[in-house]
Amino acid sequence: MPIRQAPKAVAGLSSGDDPDEPAIAGARQGSSDAIATLYRRYTAQLLRMLRSFTGSQQDAEDIVHDLFLGLPELLRSYEHRSEFYPWLRVVAVRIALMKMRASRRRERFIDDWPTDANAPAPPHDPWTATDLEAAIARLPESLRVVFVLRKIEDRSHAETAQLLGVSQGAVRVRYRRAVRQLRAWLERDS
């Protein structure tokens, strides 16, 4: 299924232009139906990003759980300056970074992948989206988050740098390193 469904941020959006406004207003009041509406509208995109971020479907779902659990309270600070999804994504990224920092010292095993980072990946020629997804999960965290935001979420260098709290130069360097590493893994093994 093609991606690129995540809407771009629009500065200075008025509340009347926001198609999510009714659901946001309801969710702010704690309405289960409104929370469910927002959940069904955006969780797939969030899960794809977070799964690539964390390398784990379960971790991704944990983050989504926390995100929607605290959403009504957090929505009180939402001021319609941008579209809702980019705002929601920023919160999701922040939660993910917090959780990943907490477990930074861990080297996660990825199911069905070699435990040794230098071991060859399963051969596929040509390599597929599944191979790419698994290779992304093998990237070091600092490269992975940059690559996911740049390539999967289609964020600019500037937006990525702002989200991660690093310089644009650092984002460029990390992105290049991520691409180089992915190429080494994917093309060597194919």
Added chain:
Amino acid sequence: MNLSLIHPGQATLVAFDANQLTPRRHDAVAGHLRSCVRCQESLRFVRRLSATASTLDLPAAPESLLERILADRSAGERVLLPSPGLQAEPARSRAIVVTKIAVAAVIALMLTLSVSPEGLSAASGRLVHNIVRNIPVLKSLVETKPAAVPPDTSIAARSAAIPVFALDAIEAKTDEPLTTVSAIKVFSDGRVLVNDVGAHSLRLFDPTLASSTLIAGPDGGTFKYGKQASLLIPYWGDSALFLDNASNAFLVLDANASVIRTIAFPPGTDWLGLISGQPVLDPQGRLLYRVPIVPADPLVNPRLRLYAKDVDSCAIVRANFDTRTIDTLGVVASGGVTRAPMMLSSGRQILHTTINPAPVHDDWAILPDGTVAIVRGRDYHIDWIHPDGTRTSSAKLPFDWRKLDEQAKQRLLDSAQAATEASMLRAIPNASSAQMHDQFELIGIDKLPNYYPPVRIGSRRVDSSGNLWIPPTTSLYPTVGGLIYDVVNRKGIISWRALLAPGYSVAGFGTNDAVYMIAADSTGVRIARAHLGHKPLSTR
């Protein structure tokens, strides 16, 4: 400068591909590409990467996750989220804050321990453990139906794909009833050395398990067992250690369960510390055990540190008998029971115990290659400490999380209260309600977790292949009623599950896939042996 001689970077190739370069730069890169095979391949990869990234599937949004979110909100659960308007706080400053809080908490805890524990019995420690193990609600947890919150479908899907193997029919079983078995040692020829702490005896059963020889008892055997319950620590090969509280030393037992030498305790360690430290031996013969993390404090009587166990975490330490040195390997959560000396208004000093009937534990084990596996109870994953000191972690293991709502929490506390009082009355028949209140206390309902913790302390086993056998707290085969063990391989993945007959739990392993089990009924405890079946039953 001739731009066509310079290899463009990845970013330039991406911009070239998207027609985002200036005309001059675009022409230069195009010219370079015509003559450079390396950059042509790079461009092909960049294009393919973009094309493939655009085909990554959108995962389905699980309805079960939404139901869990809404159920948790209905139950009053809230979470404080980071504001999107603020930069993420640097991890280091948060760590400092957390460290300061932790240090303050430890200091506060130590200030509560500044009285002497004179007159307190070590037996109360064992009593507390027995209480926690005998809380009816916890025992019946595996028999309860799942809570209203449906299991997560993605986890359920992973879980459902794991094959279940049942053990074959029991081929041998002890006849004579035992009292309370704490550990067994299976020798290579099938004989089994059993530590019956209830009867204060060590018995060696023949391979048929039909008859036994008394190796040590209170009044007989080749050596005296002693007056206190003690430890049998299996070792690789046909040997084992027995903790002799009379001599404050380990007795090394050979294949005939004869004492061939003694070893002094590790420095700074005593009998009580080892009894509660779950000691095991690694392949190099070093002793690993856990010790409570209680910082040295000049205001605290050193003897109190002995009693301040299970504060909330313990260190796993490794003692080398040759060099008489100890090093620390890791830290494990050890909630459940907090004991603190307390002075009554009468002036009498007692050991006041606070019980958490649903503690979040970490369990741990040593694998045949010397790797330490720590089963984390918070989110059910494995941390490995390898023999070379490196550390890795598994992903979270699938687990049937069950909600502890307010009613369930209250039932748990009521059940724990009843079990506590019953155990207290068995130990001290004339105990008054005030005495019980002085001795024991349950934690507040607000401190109980919102989900049943997945790990039972001390329940994991390790087979000869290095697989961890873990019986999760919500484990039960639905149609048979026996315990199901998650068998976790060295990659940290549940490769299969093992189903036991109802009433049995795993005590150890023998050769040829033999599994030794233990079961208790009204007549006593029995040891049984069965082999692993080779045909999967089905998936759960």
